Amino acid sequence: MEDVDETAILVSKLGAKIVRGPEERDWAPGYYYVLFEDPDGIRLEINFIPGKGLLKKGESFGSEDDYIRIDGKDKNNDG
Template identity: 45%
Template structure:
């Protein structure tokens, strides 16, 4: 591990069964495997890290994620090329996933190419290919 590398991402969800189906498909496409499952946690792992989901507090007044409130705005995964972004887009469309923005080049960085979509609780997710990023360290 490198100092500062993200170790894991933990998300809370309103419906564990519904989210398990969604994340099994998405994370399987991205090369993750489900490694652990209990009533309170489902964990997927790959060489790129760990993603977990846990049930949200049923007493919480928020029933859907609001990315403009304090907390997570969105979660972006990396792609090796534009074809992977396009393939994931097609994969998501076939499953009826809500697409926010289809694959396109965005002006964040030169060559930034991404698709944006929502998980079942409205958490914004992204797959992006950014050539020459991160820059090579000297």
């Protein structure tokens, strides 16, 4: 759940509008989420459901180059 909270803080700092949450809902046991809009108005949701997930232990999602750093700059804009 703290990952959802931390993500909400990060995307807000990056200019996203928090639409709803972070909050718990009864759609699934322990379902916790935040819904936000990026600066272009595209809605995205980050959620946590205890005991659920897409990745097996030790696997990763994409490569390090696929992610924005905390300071909001990607590796191609380092100068």
